[in-house]
Amino acid sequence: MASTELNAAGDVALPPGASNVEDDIRAWEALERREKWKLMIVRVVLAIVLLSIWEYGTDRWFDALWFSSPLRVLRHLWDWAQDDLLKHLVITLRETFIGYSCGTLLGIAMGVLLARFAFVGRVLDPFILAVNGIPRIALAPLFIIWFGIGEPSKIVLAGLLSFFLCFYATLSGLRSVDPAYVAIARVMGATERQTFFKVVLPAASPWIITAMKIGVPFALVGAIVGEFMAATAGLGWKIQLYTAQFDTTGAVTGVLVLMVVVIMFNTALNRLEAHVLRWRPESSGAAGSDVQ
Amino acid sequence: MMASVKAAHMTERAAAGHAASRDTVISIERVGHVFRTKGRRVQALLETDLRISEGEFLTIVGPSGCGKSTLMNLIVGLFPASTGEILYRGKRHNGVNRSIGYVTQADNLYPWRSLRKNIEFPLELRGVPARERRERSQHLIRRVGLSGFENSYPHELSGGMRQRANIVRTLAYQPEVILMDEPFGPLDAQTRLILQNQLLELWQEEKKTIIFITHDLSEAVALADRVVVMSARPGRIKTVAPVPIPRPRNLFEIHKDERFLATYQALWLSLEDEVKRGAAQWQVQS
Numbered sequence: 001m002a003s004t005e006l007n008a009a010g011d012v013a014l015p016p017g018a019s020n021v022e023d024d025i026r027a028w029e030a031l032e033r034r035e036k037w038k039l040m041i042v043r044v045v046l047a048i049v050l051l052s053i054w055e056y057g058t059d060r061w062f063d064a065l066w067f068s069s070p071l072r073v074l075r076h077l078w079d080w081a082q083d084d085l086l087k088h089l090v091i092t093l094r095e096t097f098i099g100y101s102c103g104t105l106l107g108i109a110m111g112v113l114l115a116r117f118a119f120v121g122r123v124l125d126p127f128i129l130a131v132n133g134i135p136r137i138a139l140a141p142l143f144i145i146w147f148g149i150g151e152p153s154k155i156v157l158a159g160l161l162s163f164f165l166c167f168y169a170t171l172s173g174l175r176s177v178d179p180a181y182v183a184i185a186r187v188m189g190a191t192e193r194q195t196f197f198k199v200v201l202p203a204a205s206p207w208i209i210t211a212m213k214i215g216v217p218f219a220l221v222g223a224i225v226g227e228f229m230a231a232t233a234g235l236g237w238k239i240q241l242y243t244a245q246f247d248t249t250g251a252v253t254g255v256l257v258l259m260v261v262v263i264m265f266n267t268a269l270n271r272l273e274a275h276v277l278r279w280r281p282e283s284s285g286a287a288g289s290d291v292q
Numbered sequence: 293m294m295a296s297v298k299a300a301h302m303t304e305r306a307a308a309g310h311a312a313s314r315d316t317v318i319s320i321e322r323v324g325h326v327f328r329t330k331g332r333r334v335q336a337l338l339e340t341d342l343r344i345s346e347g348e349f350l351t352i353v354g355p356s357g358c359g360k361s362t363l364m365n366l367i368v369g370l371f372p373a374s375t376g377e378i379l380y381r382g383k384r385h386n387g388v389n390r391s392i393g394y395v396t397q398a399d400n401l402y403p404w405r406s407l408r409k410n411i412e413f414p415l416e417l418r419g420v421p422a423r424e425r426r427e428r429s430q431h432l433i434r435r436v437g438l439s440g441f442e443n444s445y446p447h448e449l450s451g452g453m454r455q456r457a458n459i460v461r462t463l464a465y466q467p468e469v470i471l472m473d474e475p476f477g478p479l480d481a482q483t484r485l486i487l488q489n490q491l492l493e494l495w496q497e498e499k500k501t502i503i504f505i506t507h508d509l510s511e512a513v514a515l516a517d518r519v520v521v522m523s524a525r526p527g528r529i530k531t532v533a534p535v536p537i538p539r540p541r542n543l544f545e546i547h548k549d550e551r552f553l554a555t556y557q558a559l560w561l562s563l564e565d566e567v568k569r570g571a572a573q574w575q576v577q578s
Contacts, residue, residue: 178400180396180398180400181400181402183370184394184396184400185413185417186370186388187368187370187388187390187392187393187394188393188413188414188417188461188462188465189390189414189417189418189465190417191417194417198413198416198417199402202402202404202405203402203404205404278445279403279404279405279406279445279447280403280447281447
């Protein structure tokens with residue numbers, strides 16, 4: 001090990017007859033690739049089996065009225081896509097993003113302010129704790145009263161969910177920065193400002209970035225719940241409408257669309273996170289696992 | 293006859309008067325420090341007097357918990373001493389003294405910065421242009437054998453590599469005095485020996501004043517111009533002894549040197565009691 005480490009800088013000079021090593025490595029890599037493929041194939045097979053049971057069992061073992069079926073859902077998705085799926089999707093996503101952007105920015109700003117003005121932060125600590133005790137979704141009906149049944153009430157709800165997430169994460173992150181990092185920066189000659197921007201903020205960045213990542217599905221939940229309550233458009237409203245009409249196929253299709261949207265977000269955000277936080281050892285990367 | 297008297301006189305002066313013959317950089321005058329933890333007062337440091345002169349390599353040994361690190365924190369000015377005062381070139385200092393570099397026990401490299409970026413950090417703070425930063429960091433990286441790892445993040449480096457980076461990060465901005473708090477503590481014996489050698493070379497090249505804390509007496513003797521032995525808590529200075537071994541020293545052979553052995557034995561007598569007293573305190577605590 002030690003010698004490979006030392007040689008890692010330049011080319012590793014292999015002793016004569018070392019080509020065997022190359023072959024071994026190639027064989028090992030092939031084995032790893034095979035393992036990967038095996039995993040993929042088993043997963044696909046499992047998905048097909050589950051969907052087949054669902055499709056085959058419908059109207060044989062259980063009533064299509066309650067659970068619909070994969071083919072019905074596909075057909076409905078096709079029809080819906082020709083009709084107004086895009087319109088509702090765009091409305092829901094718009095609510096989500098406006099709410100998320102405002103909530104996240106305000107949350108981070110507020111966290112930074114309270115961390116910087118430590119005295120104010122201390123004063124507000126018990127209040128923050130109290131507000132944190134409120135289940136935020138429970139505020140949804142109030143928001144409908146305050147902001148109407150249009151998009152604003154959903155934007156506020158989506159924003160609120162991501163706000164609190166980012167606010168707490170930023171505040172805790174900034175407060176938990178290793179004091180030794182700050183002390184050593186001061187010793188090396190950093191001003192207050194440099195210490196904050198070059199040491200404290202980067203040290204807290206995993207907290208903030210993880211909160212920003214989890215915030216996206218949170219904001220989506222906020223928008224959907226708002227639409228469930230009272231709305232005139234949006235995916236949540238549409239799912240609610242289908243359910244009210246006992247159209248399970250429609251409702252399941254709506255849920256499916258949401259699932260795909262969340263998976264897409266998560267994949268993109270995980271990539272982004274892995275890139276931004278590439279300096280972290282892999283083991284701690286699990287800190288912010290997916291939340292839907 | 294005359295010559296030998298003169299020679300004896302010279303060695304004596306070189307030994308005892310090392311500090312007196314050069315300018316004093318730091319003088320520690322009757323410094324004491326009290327910590328308050330959980331309502332209890334702990335006297336970490338008691339009536340400490342010490343003068344460190346320009347270009348000196350001073351090592352401090354003492355049992356763990358004897359206030360060595362506290363003394364370092366006070367010298368660099370991270371917090372003010374409860375009693376007494378510390379003068380830097382004859383003047384009091386409020387807050388952190390930027391002429392003093394501090395290599396801490398934990399490497400404290402910033403995990404979000406690559407090796408190169410970590411070493412360039414103090415230069416960045418001073419607004420040194422990118423090109424110059426790059427040159428300086430590159431030189432130091434090569435100097436301590438870390439070439440090829442410039443873009444690695446700290447978690448990708450071994451303990452010895454991180455500690456080397458930690459040391460050259462402080463050398464990068466050339467503080468006049470460098471404090472080192474057990475920088476080689478967690479490393480294995482071979483790595484330590486190599487790093488000790490590199491440190492002595494760097495010290496001789498850059499002509500810095502170094503105060504070096506260690507719990508390892510043989511390391512203290514091998515590196516130092518003078519060795520300070522501190523007592524168990526409350527820490528105070530028990531013995532100060534010069535090391536009469538000429539420079540440059542060969543650290544790989546120094547352990548066989550008679551002068552090394554004599555100094556080591558004399559200091560061990562002084563340290564042994566303190567180590568035992570320190571261990572006794574330890575048992576009471578736990």
